[in-house]
Amino acid sequence: MRKVRDYDAELRALNDKAKALKARKVQQLGELVTSTGADALDLDTLAGALIAAVESASADEREAWRAKGAAFFQQRGRRAGKGNAGGRQGGGETPTGETPR
Known part of the structure; x- marks a missing residue:
């Protein structure tokens, strides 16, 4: 049954x-x-920057931003790997190494 x-x-x-x-x-x-x-940044500036990024039609511009973001996370990962875990901000899990899509 x-x-x-x-x-x-x-x-x-x-x-x-x-x-x-x-x-x-x-x-x-x-x-x-x-x-x-x-x-x-103040909220209006941050919101304006994010809206401009979302509305951007230029694939080259988006790729440049993606590369810059990936480099940022790789740099943070190297700094954290040098024994400076106490100096990291956030306190929670951070998506180092991940590329948001």
């Missing part, structure tokens, strides 16, 4: 997982803003 599936419980579990993933994404974006020093 087949076991009856509890669709409501499965849906609740999926919703909880989606909420956790969204919260993690928001936390990582906040850590990214802090680690790059962008938290020193």
